[in-house]
Amino acid sequence: MNIIVLIKQVPNTSEVKLDPKTGNLIREGVETIINPDDLHALETAVTLKETYGGTITVLTMGPPQAMDALSEAIGMGADKAILLSDRAFSGADTWATSYTLGKAIQHIGDYDLILAGRQAIDGDTAQVGPQVADFLGLPQVTYVFDIEAVTTDYVVVKRRLEDGYERIQCSLPALLTVIPGAKHPRYPLVSRLLLACREKAPIKIWNAADIRVTTAEIGLDGSLTQVIRTFAPKFERQGEFLEGSTSGMVQNLIARFKENKLI
Amino acid sequence: MIRSNPEELIRKTIARFVDAEIIPVAQQLDKEGEFPREIFQKLAQMGTFGIRYPVNKGGAGGNTTLYCIICEELARGLVSVASITAMQCLMGTNFLFHHGTDEMREEYFLPAMRGEKIGCFCMTEPDAGSDLGAITTRASEVEGGYLINGMKTWVTDGPEASFYTVMCQTDPKKKLRGIGYFFVPRHFPGVSVSPRFECLGTRTTPICEVAFRDVFIPKEYRLTPEGEGLNSFLKIIAEIRAMTAALAVGLQRAATDDSIKYANERVASGQTIGKFQLIQAKIANMATNLEASKLLTYKAAAMIDAGRDALKEASMAKYFATEAACSAADECTRIFAGYGYSMEYSAQRYFRDTRFLLSGGGTHEVLQSNIARWAGV
Numbered sequence: 169m170n171i172i173v174l175i176k177q178v179p180n181t182s183e184v185k186l187d188p189k190t191g192n193l194i195r196e197g198v199e200t201i202i203n204p205d206d207l208h209a210l211e212t213a214v215t216l217k218e219t220y221g222g223t224i225t226v227l228t229m230g231p232p233q234a235m236d237a238l239s240e241a242i243g244m245g246a247d248k249a250i251l252l253s254d255r256a257f258s259g260a261d262t263w264a265t266s267y268t269l270g271k272a273i274q275h276i277g278d279y280d281l282i283l284a285g286r287q288a289i290d291g292d293t294a295q296v297g298p299q300v301a302d303f304l305g306l307p308q309v310t311y312v313f314d315i316e317a318v319t320t321d322y323v324v325v326k327r328r329l330e331d332g333y334e335r336i337q338c339s340l341p342a343l344l345t346v347i348p349g350a351k352h353p354r355y356p357l358v359s360r361l362l363l364a365c366r367e368k369a370p371i372k373i374w375n376a377a378d379i380r381v382t383t384a385e386i387g388l389d390g391s392l393t394q395v396i397r398t399f400a401p402k403f404e405r406q407g408e409f410l411e412g413s414t415s416g417m418v419q420n421l422i423a424r425f426k427e428n429k430l431i
Numbered sequence: 432m433i434r435s436n437p438e439e440l441i442r443k444t445i446a447r448f449v450d451a452e453i454i455p456v457a458q459q460l461d462k463e464g465e466f467p468r469e470i471f472q473k474l475a476q477m478g479t480f481g482i483r484y485p486v487n488k489g490g491a492g493g494n495t496t497l498y499c500i501i502c503e504e505l506a507r508g509l510v511s512v513a514s515i516t517a518m519q520c521l522m523g524t525n526f527l528f529h530h531g532t533d534e535m536r537e538e539y540f541l542p543a544m545r546g547e548k549i550g551c552f553c554m555t556e557p558d559a560g561s562d563l564g565a566i567t568t569r570a571s572e573v574e575g576g577y578l579i580n581g582m583k584t585w586v587t588d589g590p591e592a593s594f595y596t597v598m599c600q601t602d603p604k605k606k607l608r609g610i611g612y613f614f615v616p617r618h619f620p621g622v623s624v625s626p627r628f629e630c631l632g633t634r635t636t637p638i639c640e641v642a643f644r645d646v647f648i649p650k651e652y653r654l655t656p657e658g659e660g661l662n663s664f665l666k667i668i669a670e671i672r673a674m675t676a677a678l679a680v681g682l683q684r685a686a687t688d689d690s691i692k693y694a695n696e697r698v699a700s701g702q703t704i705g706k707f708q709l710i711q712a713k714i715a716n717m718a719t720n721l722e723a724s725k726l727l728t729y730k731a732a733a734m735i736d737a738g739r740d741a742l743k744e745a746s747m748a749k750y751f752a753t754e755a756a757c758s759a760a761d762e763c764t765r766i767f768a769g770y771g772y773s774m775e776y777s778a779q780r781y782f783r784d785t786r787f788l789l790s791g792g793g794t795h796e797v798l799q800s801n802i803a804r805w806a807g808v
């Protein structure tokens with residue numbers, strides 16, 4: 169079974185702040201990690217490989233620093249990795265991102281299953297997985313937390329719903345977007361991390377020409393949406409504590425309601 | 432060619448492990464004082480114990496610098512977990528790796544890399560600590576092997592161990608030149624292990640005495656060829672000191688980080704205590720000592736990786752970084768004041784754990800006299 173895993177390198181935690189002047193993310197000094205859902209996609213892939221054999225190829229589009237995410241994926245047990253890195257890819261919206269990933273997957277060619285995270289903790293759209301599936305004309309199942317059976321023709325997976333789950337049989341090749349399952353993603357093997365740092369590591373870097381796309385189709389130019397402004401919302405509503413005796417506080421409250429014409 | 436930087440990648444991975452698996456339970460583990468089996472197994476599964484050994488021989492393909500990075504990060508979480516790991520990576524397995532036979536490799540070394548067996552290092556004796564020339568544990572040559580007789584103490588991990596690397600005297604007349612290392616499996620007849628000591632700090636690390644009474648070991652269990660014991664000792668002691676310095680760097684980071692956080696939170700006389708100049712002076716000293724400790728430590732580690740003699744640099748690093756750790760832990764308890772005295776906070780643990788670093792790898796009185804000699808007096 170040949171599996172492609174889509175991973176994204178994201179800033180760690182929710183502490184990321186916006187520059188109030190430019191509206192851009194302040195990325196300096198913020199540690200980067202593999203998007204948490206993608207760690208579960210990787211764990212799922214490695215577990216499948218341990219049972220059914222095959223190869224795991226990890227794919228990411230990002231700046232050169234995204235190499236660390238690929239090295240960690242190799243550490244967890246991926247066989248090969250590809251970094252899509254080209255200035256022309258930058259400024260992509262989710263459409264252009266998905267298109268680029270889709271073209272790269274076509275270039276890789278041989279696969280039975282594509283796994284992605286459900287959602288990235290920075291962009292948060294949860295659009296990339298479904299859009300890639302759509303571009304490639306593959307069936308997709310989102311919110312997968314368990315794979316129950318795998319044959320050469322189909323998979324049976326569990327898909328999380330708000331109040332339960334669905335069991336779905338889906339023909340292969342397919343794309344699944346993954347959420348945390350029962351198993352905690354493994355830590356990388358130290359020896360494989362060091363292997364990933366070597367020049368002869370099984371990691372390739374592809375640019376736009378390598379995957380046969382033109383600059384008009386990708387990056388900012390290929391994006392269908394335009395960001396007009398990014399800003400951190402202002403907290404304008406403020407809570408207020410009333411103090412004093414119970415009857416005093418109630419009278420005070422009623423007076424405020426009247427003052428604001430609420431009663 | 433773009434590739435990840437191995438030092439940053441290993442540090443990041445171990446740091447993530449420490450933040451998720453050790454720091455949340457560090458206080459609890461220290462209180463319970465049990466061998467941290469679960470964490471030890473997880474570190475084994477990651478292949479951490481092979482960091483200094485080549486990949487084609489069951490290791491991870493790293494070096495001393497990476498080993499020190501791992502020790503530093505773990506010590507930031509819990510010094511006793513770091514010391515157990517340090518022992519398994521270096522002293523517990525080093526001579527077995529370099530001089531053991533293929534059978535010994537299969538039976539002991541590879542299981543140790545997988546965390547199934549634990550190795551220890553026995554040099555200190557009840558009547559010989561700093562002065563190792565005075566050890567009396569004897570390895571006497573007999574038909575087909577050696578008989579080991581004597582008593583070792585302060586054996587880190589001793590109660591959990593499956594095998595011991597034991598420093599023995601082969602010829603008392605030769606003093607230090609007569610010492611050598613011998614491999615003794617715990618299950619061999621004549622080996623007895625004392626109950627664990629009750630200790631001040633690093634409470635999850637079990638320590639005990641081990642006695643050897645007419646223990647017969649086969650010839651190939653001698654781990655250092657005749658006349659090479661002292662050289663082997665001088666080489667490993669440099670690496671032990673670099674590693675101990677790294678543990679001290681990790682402990683300093685924990686004490687310094689906690690102090691800074693507390694100084695920015697705690698309010699006294701209407702301002703955070705970090706606004707007081709006397710608190711600022713403490714933080715400034717901690718930050719500066721930490722930086723200097725890192726430079727000394729990783730300089731020594733880099734020299735070892737380059738195959739250079741690093742005994743002087745490693746001794747200076749161990750001495751400086753450990754004194755700085757003692758001072759950082761001391762200042763941390765002062766910044767926390769009343770809460771620094773409470774068992775609920777980590778400050779007291781840092782304070783106790785520094786004592787472990789003081790004697791391991793050589794006392795500072797001995798190191799100072801060595802450093803003074805190298806400096807020219």
Ligand SMILES: Cc1cc2nc3c(=O)[nH]c(=O)nc-3n(C[C@H](O)[C@H](O)[C@H](O)COP(=O)(O)OP(=O)(O)OC[C@H]3O[C@@H](n4cnc5c(N)ncnc54)[C@H](O)[C@@H]3O)c2cc1C
Nearest residue numbers: 174229259261262265284285287288291292293294295296
């Ligand atoms: C309107 C709009 C405009 C944007 N403009 C810009 C811009 O100008 N500059 C800019 O830098 N960014 C821009 N972005 C952000 C960028 O498009 C997204 O970060 C990216 O498309 C991924 O979307 P997401 O973070 O929501 O991921 P999600 O769709 O939430 O991610 C789901 C899964 O898809 C996979 N995945 C996502 N991204 C990648 C990737 N890069 N490589 C491999 N797998 C991946 C992962 O498995 C992930 O778990 C824009 C986004 C939007 C919505």
Ligand SMILES: Cc1cc2nc3c(=O)[nH]c(=O)nc-3n(C[C@H](O)[C@H](O)[C@H](O)COP(=O)(O)OP(=O)(O)OC[C@H]3O[C@@H](n4cnc5c(N)ncnc54)[C@H](O)[C@@H]3O)c2cc1C
Nearest residue numbers: 552553554555559560561585586587787790791794796797
């Ligand atoms: C937690 C812990 C774990 C340990 N783990 C191990 C282990 O795994 N294996 C092992 O073999 N050992 C281990 N040791 C032992 C450690 O190496 C010794 O404690 C150390 O070598 C000092 O020996 P000693 O305690 O006998 O002190 P002594 O040598 O008796 O020293 C007593 C005092 O005299 C001073 N002194 C001694 N000689 C001189 C000198 N020449 N010049 C100036 N001052 C001097 C010392 O500095 C010290 O202050 C461990 C110790 C501790 C505390």
